[in-house]
Amino acid sequence: MSAHADTHHGPPIANKSSRMDATVLGMFLFIASEAMLFGAFFTAYFFVRVVNPDAQEWPLPPFHLPVFVAGVNTIVLVTSSFTMHWALQSIKRGNRTGLKAGLVLTLLMGLAFLLTQMLEYARIGFNPSDGAFGTIFFGLTGLHGAHVFIGLCLLSVATIRAFRGHFTPEHHHGVEIPGIYWHFVDVMWIVVYATIYLL
Amino acid sequence: MARNPFRSEAEAYRFLLLTVGYFALIVAAAAIATWLGVVVFVALTAAAAWLWLRSRSDEPVQRTEVSRLSGEDERRILVIANETVGGDELLAILRRKAEGVQTHLLVVCPALNSQLRTWASDEDGARAAAQERLDASLAQLRRDDIEAEGEVGDGDPLQAMEDALRTFGADEIVISTHPEGRSNWLERNVVGVARERFTVPITHVVVDLEANAP
Numbered sequence: 001m002s003a004h005a006d007t008h009h010g011p012p013i014a015n016k017s018s019r020m021d022a023t024v025l026g027m028f029l030f031i032a033s034e035a036m037l038f039g040a041f042f043t044a045y046f047f048v049r050v051v052n053p054d055a056q057e058w059p060l061p062p063f064h065l066p067v068f069v070a071g072v073n074t075i076v077l078v079t080s081s082f083t084m085h086w087a088l089q090s091i092k093r094g095n096r097t098g099l100k101a102g103l104v105l106t107l108l109m110g111l112a113f114l115l116t117q118m119l120e121y122a123r124i125g126f127n128p129s130d131g132a133f134g135t136i137f138f139g140l141t142g143l144h145g146a147h148v149f150i151g152l153c154l155l156s157v158a159t160i161r162a163f164r165g166h167f168t169p170e171h172h173h174g175v176e177i178p179g180i181y182w183h184f185v186d187v188m189w190i191v192v193y194a195t196i197y198l199l
Numbered sequence: 200m201a202r203n204p205f206r207s208e209a210e211a212y213r214f215l216l217l218t219v220g221y222f223a224l225i226v227a228a229a230a231i232a233t234w235l236g237v238v239v240f241v242a243l244t245a246a247a248a249w250l251w252l253r254s255r256s257d258e259p260v261q262r263t264e265v266s267r268l269s270g271e272d273e274r275r276i277l278v279i280a281n282e283t284v285g286g287d288e289l290l291a292i293l294r295r296k297a298e299g300v301q302t303h304l305l306v307v308c309p310a311l312n313s314q315l316r317t318w319a320s321d322e323d324g325a326r327a328a329a330q331e332r333l334d335a336s337l338a339q340l341r342r343d344d345i346e347a348e349g350e351v352g353d354g355d356p357l358q359a360m361e362d363a364l365r366t367f368g369a370d371e372i373v374i375s376t377h378p379e380g381r382s383n384w385l386e387r388n389v390v391g392v393a394r395e396r397f398t399v400p401i402t403h404v405v406v407d408l409e410a411n412a413p
Binding site for chain 1: 207208209211212214215218219222225226229236318319320
């Protein structure tokens with residue numbers, strides 16, 4: 001055999017190929033922290049329900065939730081995901097008008113959702129200090145509302161950039177990332193709405 | 200079936216639509232009867248988990264073409280081994296393969312690491328341990344008059360092979376493992392996947408260190 005002892009064959013000494021990518025790890029940690037945050041609130045919510053096993057209706061009187069208004073708000077939010085998807089598909093095809101229209105519509109529907117939620121808070125007839133249910137209701141929906149607000153900030157930046165002509169069919173990361181975030185805010189709302197208002 | 204929803208906006212959108220459908224069915228069932236809602240919830244969750252696991256196992260193996268870097272009268276052999284590189288069975292096979300032809304031998308020791316440490320990119324300890332095993336293995340090969348070079352590879356043996364093949368361009372790969380039942384690599388079908396993935400011949404050597412022990 002030939003002697004090649006102790007000769008290094010070039011990269012990779014510090015091999016990164018199957019290491020967890022830093023951005024992926026960051027995203028997993030972010031999602032894990034979000035899951036724990038919402039999980040803590042849902043645990044408290046289900047605890048409140050479990051300690052009332054004989055309740056004939058939920059929520060217990062005198063609490064009453066505006067299911068219909070929240071349902072319309074849910075449709076608005078899910079529709080905003082559709083316009084977000086349309087915006088991204090538009091820029092992928094080079095349609096700048098579609099991108100701008102999609103982002104503006106998403107932004108407006110997100111704002112409408114948040115304003116409707118504020119009005120709902122003002123007219124709902126109870127407040128966070130009215131027992132455990134009130135606290136959990138405002139905590140969960142408020143936490144989600146905070147996420148919507150962050151999403152709106154991200155969308156605002158993307159919209160301003162879109163109107164300044166920043167995105168192209170090849171480079172649209174600045175729309176893609178807020179889009180992913182926006183869809184997950186919507187997913188969380190579906191979970192919150194189904195759990196608190198419907199089930 | 201939805202793929203990873205964090206990869207792209209389109210996948211996240213598809214995930215949202217699936218979530219809407221998932222909760223719509225649960226709420227509709229619960230409106231009929233609470234127990235039916237629970238049944239639908241369990242059934243849909245189990246179905247989603249099953250589809251997700253199936254889609255992961257159905258992922259096709261990416262075939263890697265290996266470029267030949269050796270001359271006409273030489274042979275390049277890539278040896279992937281962890282603790283078993285000093286085993287009698289492996290040494291015998293390497294001696295046989297080296298007969299009558301100039302052989303270049305590269306031994307790669309994967310830096311095996313725990314999943315948690317891999318996620319945190321904390322692999323200094325794993326690489327140091329792999330380097331120790333590699334040094335001991337190369338010394339053992341030298342004692343048996345087999346000259347070889349070596350390097351520490353990626354913690355994933357398949358990735359370690361791929362990395363080494365890109366710079367070494369082997370004519371064949373020898374994978375050395377513990378016997379069935381004691382080998383983590385065999386449990387993960389590393390040899391089978393390597394045969395599907397790489398276009399060079401692969402020899403699997405089972406080294407029973409307990410049987411070889413004096």
